[in-house]
Amino acid sequence: MNALEVKSLTKRFNGLTAVDNASFSVSEGSVFGLIGRNGAGKTTTIRMMLNIYFPDEGEVLFRGKKTEQDFKDIVGYLPEERGLYKKMKVIDMLLFLSELKGKKGNQVLKSANYYLERFELADRKNSKVEDLSKGNQQKIQFIGTILHDPDFLIFDEPFSGLDPINTNLLKEIILEMKQKGKVVIFSTHLMEFAEKMCDSIAMIDKGKIILNGKLNDIKAKYASRNVSLDYQGNISFLNNHSLVESVEDFGNTTGIRLKNENTDQQLLKLLIENNIAIKKFNVDEISLYEIFISLAGKEVTDVQ
Amino acid sequence: MFNRRTLAIIKRELRTKLFSKSFILMTLLVPLFMILIFSIQYFIHSMSDEQRSDIIIVSDSDEILNKVENEIFQTSAFKSGDLTSRTEKSEINNFESKLNQLKSDLINQRVTGVVFIPSSALQTKEVKYYSANPNNSTLFYKIKPSINKALVEIYFSGKQLTQEEIKFARKDVDISGFRVSSDKEVAQEGYGNRIAMVLFSFLLYMALLFSGSMTMNAVVEEKSNKIVEVLLSSASSTELMAGKILGTVIVELIQMAIWLSPMFLLLTTSWFFIPAEFMPQMSIGYIFYFLFNYGLALITYVALYATVGAIFDNPQDAQSGVWPLMLLIMIPFFIALGLESNSQTSLAIITSLLPFASLIVMPARILMVEVPMWQVLLAIVINVVVLIGIFKLAGKIYRIGILLTGKKPKWSEVFRWLKLSN
Numbered sequence: 001m002n003a004l005e006v007k008s009l010t011k012r013f014n015g016l017t018a019v020d021n022a023s024f025s026v027s028e029g030s031v032f033g034l035i036g037r038n039g040a041g042k043t044t045t046i047r048m049m050l051n052i053y054f055p056d057e058g059e060v061l062f063r064g065k066k067t068e069q070d071f072k073d074i075v076g077y078l079p080e081e082r083g084l085y086k087k088m089k090v091i092d093m094l095l096f097l098s099e100l101k102g103k104k105g106n107q108v109l110k111s112a113n114y115y116l117e118r119f120e121l122a123d124r125k126n127s128k129v130e131d132l133s134k135g136n137q138q139k140i141q142f143i144g145t146i147l148h149d150p151d152f153l154i155f156d157e158p159f160s161g162l163d164p165i166n167t168n169l170l171k172e173i174i175l176e177m178k179q180k181g182k183v184v185i186f187s188t189h190l191m192e193f194a195e196k197m198c199d200s201i202a203m204i205d206k207g208k209i210i211l212n213g214k215l216n217d218i219k220a221k222y223a224s225r226n227v228s229l230d231y232q233g234n235i236s237f238l239n240n241h242s243l244v245e246s247v248e249d250f251g252n253t254t255g256i257r258l259k260n261e262n263t264d265q266q267l268l269k270l271l272i273e274n275n276i277a278i279k280k281f282n283v284d285e286i287s288l289y290e291i292f293i294s295l296a297g298k299e300v301t302d303v304q
Numbered sequence: 305m306f307n308r309r310t311l312a313i314i315k316r317e318l319r320t321k322l323f324s325k326s327f328i329l330m331t332l333l334v335p336l337f338m339i340l341i342f343s344i345q346y347f348i349h350s351m352s353d354e355q356r357s358d359i360i361i362v363s364d365s366d367e368i369l370n371k372v373e374n375e376i377f378q379t380s381a382f383k384s385g386d387l388t389s390r391t392e393k394s395e396i397n398n399f400e401s402k403l404n405q406l407k408s409d410l411i412n413q414r415v416t417g418v419v420f421i422p423s424s425a426l427q428t429k430e431v432k433y434y435s436a437n438p439n440n441s442t443l444f445y446k447i448k449p450s451i452n453k454a455l456v457e458i459y460f461s462g463k464q465l466t467q468e469e470i471k472f473a474r475k476d477v478d479i480s481g482f483r484v485s486s487d488k489e490v491a492q493e494g495y496g497n498r499i500a501m502v503l504f505s506f507l508l509y510m511a512l513l514f515s516g517s518m519t520m521n522a523v524v525e526e527k528s529n530k531i532v533e534v535l536l537s538s539a540s541s542t543e544l545m546a547g548k549i550l551g552t553v554i555v556e557l558i559q560m561a562i563w564l565s566p567m568f569l570l571l572t573t574s575w576f577f578i579p580a581e582f583m584p585q586m587s588i589g590y591i592f593y594f595l596f597n598y599g600l601a602l603i604t605y606v607a608l609y610a611t612v613g614a615i616f617d618n619p620q621d622a623q624s625g626v627w628p629l630m631l632l633i634m635i636p637f638f639i640a641l642g643l644e645s646n647s648q649t650s651l652a653i654i655t656s657l658l659p660f661a662s663l664i665v666m667p668a669r670i671l672m673v674e675v676p677m678w679q680v681l682l683a684i685v686i687n688v689v690v691l692i693g694i695f696k697l698a699g700k701i702y703r704i705g706i707l708l709t710g711k712k713p714k715w716s717e718v719f720r721w722l723k724l725s726n
Contacts, residue, residue: 052536052707069540077537083530088320099312100538144534154537 001063003028003152003183004049008058011044018044020207021058026185026200031178033198034187035288037296041207042187043080046156049185050077073102076150080157080187082141086130090121093129094144101148108147115143119169135163142170146177153177155186159193171197191288201288205296215288222291225258227267230280237274243267248290253280255290309539310547317551322558330514331559335566338506357381357416357443360406361391362399365423367458369393372421375450387446396422403434410436416443421451426459449476484674496584498644500567501671504594507563508664509637512601515556516609516629519548523613523706524622532706541703546695549610553602560598564591586671593680594667600684601663604691605633611698614705621712636661640668647672657683659690697722 004026011019019041026032034042047053049060051067062071084093091112098108116122119139124132159167174197177184188194194201202212230253238244243263248255264283271278321327363369369391381387394402399420409415417435425431431451453474460470526532535544568591569575608629616622639655647669655661656669662683669675704721
C-alpha cells in the first residue's frame, strides 16, 4: 500500500521551474530515497510534501487523502540546513519541538532522556544549545526529529556535515526505524548511501523524475546488459567492438555495457582470447551511480 | 489559527522572554531612563535660569533710572544674586559714544547687556537692548515687568490717580487655565496632565519602537539560523506568526503594566505625595484604556515589524527596510508632543482618528482635553479593522518571505506576493 503519493507536482520560482511534473509513491514501511545532484529540486519536492511550500500544480496524497495538519503531526523532518534556538536549553528545545507536534508530558521527557543518553549528551541537557559543538547540535536536531515517535521520517541530506561516527549512528537509527515499520524518506546526492539503504528510489534531475521504482527492479532492469570487471591488461580494443555499447572506467572497476542481452559469455571469451588477466567478472551488477550517469548524462560531476 | 501549536509558540516566547536578563533590565531601566531624561530637562532649564546677568541701565532721565533700579532690586532674581545691575545716566546724543566705551566689556561678556530706556519710552514704551546675545528671553522675562512697572508709575504719577489705580495699571495679566469638562466641577489645570501626557506618549513611543525591532530581529534570526523550516514542518506560517506576535504582545503588556503600576497607585492610594499642580487629572479607567490601546498598537506594529523581518535574511537589510515603519511611529509621536502647546488643533483631531496615528495621538489627546466618547470608540473600531487587514497581508508576506534566503527581495516582488492567492 502506498503511504504517500506524489502526483504531478510542479513548482515555479520567478519563472524558473524548480520541480516539473514530479510523480512517485512511497509504500508503507519502506526506506525511500530521493536522489539527485545539488539543485535538482529535492528540497523543493520535500517542502511540498510537507506542505511548507504550496505546489503550483499537483498534489500530495497521504494514505489516499490530501495532506493536512494530521500528516505534519506524525512526521519528523530534518532539514538540510539545521537550525535550533541558540539561547534555549537543550532539554527545553527538545520538549518544545515535541509540544509543537502535540506530544508532551512525562513520556516525552523520558524518551528525551533516553535519546540524550544514547547520543552521549545526557550531561549537556541543561546547557544552552549555543554552548554545544556543531556535531552535538546536529545530534540534538536529530533527537528533535524523532522524539515525538513519528510514523514518517523525512531527512533532507541527512549525512551532510556528519563525521563518520555520527553517520553510523544515523544509519543505525534509520534502520531501527525501518524495523519498527516506519516510513523513512531521505534525499541525498550520495548514491552509495542510497544504494545501501533504500528499498525504493526516485531519481530527480533538473526538476524532473527520471527514474523511480523499487531498487531491485531498477537494478535488474539495468543490470542484464552490464558487466563489472576487474582486470589487468589493455582492453582498449573493446571500445569499438560490435558486442559493446560503452566502456566506463571507474578507477578500481570498469563497467561495460553490452549492446544486446545475454552476450556476457561472448564478452568473457573475447577477453580471455585477448590475454586479459581477469580478477573479477561480475554480470548483473550495476551501481546506482552508473544508472544515474546513463540517464542524466556524463556532465554529472558532483554525484558519486 | 489559535490551537495547541500557537499556544506552544506563545508559551515558548513567554518562557524565554519573561525570564530573560534583557526583560528584567528593561523593566528596571526604562523608568530610570525616563527619570533621567526629565531630570536633565529640568537641569538644563534651571541652568538657563541660574545664568548670572550683569546689566547696565542707561537713561537720560534720573527718574526712570531710580524707579527701574528700585523695581529691579525687588525682583527675586536680584535678591538671589542672579541679576546685578547698575545705572548710568547719559544724554541721548552721547549714548552712542557711551556704547562704544562699553563695547569691549560687552563682547568679553563682562557685561551681559545694556538696556537703554530713553525718556521717550514714557510715551512709546520702546526700550533698546544691546548685547553680544540680544535674544536672551530668560533675561527679558526677569527685567521686563520691572521696567514696565517703573514706566507705568512715572507715567501716571503726574495724573490725578489713587495709589490703587496705579497699582492696577502696574499689575500684569495673570492667566490661569481651567479645564472645562462634562464633570460638574471646573478643575483648575496644573501641569499634571501635560507632564503625564509627555510621559505616556514617550513611554508608548519607546515601547513600540523597542518591541517592534526586538520582534523583527527575532524573526530575522529564526530565518537566518534556519529553525523556521523545522517549525514549519510542524505548524503553519500563520500559526507561527500569530504565536510569535501574541507572545510578544503579552510580554510587553506585562512590562507596561509594571511601568504603569506607580501611576495606578498614585491614583488609588495616598502612598505618594505629589504637589497638587503636578497631580494629573485622570481616572483609573484611563490606565486601563491606555493598556488596551497599547495592546492594539503592539499587535499592529509588531505584526508589521515581524513581516519586515520575514522579508530579509540579515539584520542589516532588515534595518534598512524598516524606516517606513519607524516613521509610522515617530510622526504620530511628534504630533502627540505638539498637543502640549495646543491640544485642539484640527491636525490633532484628524490624526487621532487616522489608522496607526490614532494609536499614539488619541491617548495623548484624551489626557489634554475631553474627547467625545464616539471619537474614542471610532478610533478603536478603525484600529481593529486595520489590524485585521494587516494580519491578513502580513500573513501572506510572512509565508513567502520566511523561507526565502539569498538575494534581498525588491519591494515590487513583495507586492507581488500579496497578489498570490495561496
